[in-house]
Amino acid sequence: MTHDSRAEQPLDRTGPCARWPAEQGETIRQIVERAGDKWGVLVIGTLENGPVRYTDLQRSIPGISQRMLTHTLRQLRRDGLVTRTAYPEVPPRVEYALTGLGATLLDAVTALIDWAGTHHDEIVRNRARFDRDAAGS
Amino acid sequence: MTHDSRAEQPLDRTGPCARWPAEQGETIRQIVERAGDKWGVLVIGTLENGPVRYTDLQRSIPGISQRMLTHTLRQLRRDGLVTRTAYPEVPPRVEYALTGLGATLLDAVTALIDWAGTHHDEIVRNRARFDRDAAGS
């Protein structure tokens, strides 16, 4: 709880914020933060084709640390987006897979990833130009 | 959302990233992070209906501090998602508006919002069950 939900504002729409009502705003922010978590999105995207092992996940997501991978998987399991299946074999094998709920989120997540991929170059150019202009001034 | 190119992939889970190019991985993480940023999402959503002044933005987004609003706006401008227009008036007036690029991101983000609104009850229940089970074991 970052801020208290004291007396509701008169909902003055000088700047329209109708999409997120005050009472749901916090919940929306929490879930979007979770769904939009930088590692969470990539993990979900990696699981789109079926179960993946822990080590394979780590290799498939460049730059993620074991700590963050474990932590992210725990959060995703907690939200019911991912299942964990451990096989009692001599070389331990654990597979993670999307739940039905996670699969529904996959659509929105892939849209986001594809958007990023589509506009990647444009954004990089925008950033370079912005930084150059800022430096000039 | 053209992510239908997965059906043809040989399902090689041993290699790095199936979906996003390795050289874009870092930027994609940054972009997803931006999209998942709680303040960025709220700012973009508030700009959905047209230009909004700085003070109106601050009032429309409950809980945001001046520092974070300025910082978020700067990041969004840097990525080319938002434009800033200053009117040289005696009482200074500055309006922020979505660019075309920002509008396309809004679509992807809205999908996330809608998903969150649809499944937030289920997620809350999942979390409660997960925490209970974890405490019991």
Next chain:
DNA sequence: CTGCATCCGGAAGGATACTG
């Protein structure tokens, strides 16, 4: 009105070493 600068506490996140 708009926004940058600074300080500061706490959370996020990486590196490493170790266990079943």
Next chain:
DNA sequence: CAGTATCCTTCCGGATGCAG
């Protein structure tokens, strides 16, 4: 192989003050 535990650095983000 699949994690856990610890340390430590970075960064997020709020509060305050000041400037254009």
